[in-house]
Amino acid sequence: MxxxxxxxxxxxxxxxxxxxxxxxxxxxxxxxxxxxxxxxxxxxxxxxxxxxxxxxxxxxxxxxxxxxxxxxxxxxxxxxxxxxxxxxxxxxxxxxxxxxxxxxxxxxxxxxxxxxxxxxxxxxxxxxxxxxxxxxxxxxxxxxxxxxGYRSHGPKGRNGYFLPDRQSPKKYRSEYSYFGYRPAAIMEYGIGCEKACDFCLRWRIEGYKEELLDLEITRKDLMSIEEDTIMLMDNDFFASELKIRTFLDLIRELGLRKNFIVYASVKGILDFEPLVREFKEMGLKAVLVGYETFSDEELDIYRKKSDTSDNLKAAKALKDIGIDVWASFMAHPDWSADDFRKFRKYIGLLKPQTSSINPLTPFPNLPMYGKYKDRLIHSAEEYDKWSFGQVTIRPKNMSLRRYYYELMVTNLYVNLLVNSKTEMLRQFGIGNITRIIAGSMRTFSRYVKLMAKA
Ligand code: B12
Known part of the structure; x- marks a missing residue:
């Protein structure tokens, strides 16, 4: 066939x-x-x-x-x-x-x-x-x-992790990137998420239980990747001591020298700081951290397991170790102009290398969807609106247009003023920086259109 x-x-x-x-x-x-x-x-x-x-x-x-x-x-x-x-x-x-x-x-x-x-x-x-x-x-x-009739027979199962054939998209591989790193490969080493944050779909996809994939698959997978950079897409690479140690032992055994990028929780960074430091010596370049917000109350509502002072501690630890932070934040639909100001001030304290700020999105299927049902701007069937980049909940304390304006100003502020451009240029080179700036301009113009339409 x-x-x-x-x-x-x-x-x-x-x-x-x-x-x-x-x-x-x-x-x-x-x-x-x-x-x-x-x-x-x-x-x-x-x-x-x-x-x-x-x-x-x-x-x-x-x-x-x-x-x-x-x-x-x-x-x-x-x-x-x-x-x-x-x-x-x-x-x-x-x-x-x-x-x-x-x-x-x-x-x-x-x-x-x-x-x-x-x-x-x-x-x-x-x-x-x-x-x-x-x-x-x-x-x-x-x-x-x-x-x-698209009926379902039998119980719902899960997607398995099988050894990807890394050669299968060979002619495209040079185009695949992760932020400033191109070419870059992605892989998974452990699945599941016990944190089950309220806004996140990942535990729905992978389950609550955090477990390692078959180590033989991980070994073969690592050996088949030719790129210098690997992004590990596990929910929380620093979920446990055993998890981190097993991986570090494996790359030591394989003699791999790569750039690694991982998703990490603030809790994991603080609990396992010495291992983060050890991983840095073995190639860890950047962590993606969900700091989410400047408000402890919101972190609580989102069921995050850390507060705003933990975020600051983690930011300091990562700076001391010398690891870049690519932070993500969520703008709450009830924020006022003053909240946006406080938020910008807070990012100024955290000083991540890059930040992405997305509006809180109560994705259809998540419990949060019911909570915001009366304030939704789009129906669940307007699929392209549920990108996590677009505002889907009607703001409470300002017009939608003003809300988009605040999001744009905040994105510009943190990415133009807080971050060091020269450092990024040195790290990623002019080609990658041009690609990112051109892409950001496209996103910016989409935001302007949305603001005008609002
Ligand atoms: C890594 C990742 C990224 C990376 C890399 C994605 C890429 N390849 O370019 C980046 C950062 C670029 C990214 C971008 C985005 N992502 Co993303 N991403 C993920 C993450 C963490 C892992 C995805 C993954 O590769 N999983 C592993 C693979 C193996 O799983 P899989 O694709 O489902 O494949 C399995 C099966 O589905 C099946 N399968 C897959 N395809 C097909 C096709 C056929 C025909 C068949 C039979 C089977 C089959 O085979 C596999 C076997 O198990 C997930 C979270 C998660 N845990 O899933 C979010 C996730 C998929 N992303 C999400 C979103 C929203 C986005 C963005 C839209 C965010 C944004 N606003 O920019 C963009 C989309 C850009 C785009 N169009 O690619 C959402 C998707 C929600 C949804 N309902 O679809 C998720 C679930 C995260 C979340 N917010 O909760 N993402």
Missing amino acids: RILLARPPRPKQAITVSDFMFSEPIGLEMIFGLLKPDHDVEIFDMMVEKGSLREKVVEYKPDAVGITSLCIDVDVVIALCREVKAVKPDIVTLAGGTQAFLSPLSFADEAVDYIFEFVDGENIRTFFSELGKGKELSSLPGVRSSSD
């Missing part, structure tokens, strides 16, 4: 970081790895490709086209499936990825033959070995079919 695996292009409307960075489509690389032994498979990454999917389908002549997705991609994925069907109606179309897991029925459209809610490995292999033999495939775990 000839299978084309595609990733949708960078969103045209939604506010996303893909304006200035995107990484490898690791989910598709895993599917590629699972199917390669028995099928002809190719990845078509539309984040990079200039040509259309239609042209590719005409040239490659696949029997099936599978498309990955995030929340913002729903309409695009459906449009792409229609494009495929217009070339040849009997090409089988599949939707998969994060959004298919969180909200499978968002893809219920006659152009989408199958929705893959989750992949346990066995289901997708069986699917392709049985496809075209006249069997009803929706009886497989995690598979919904249009011919069966």
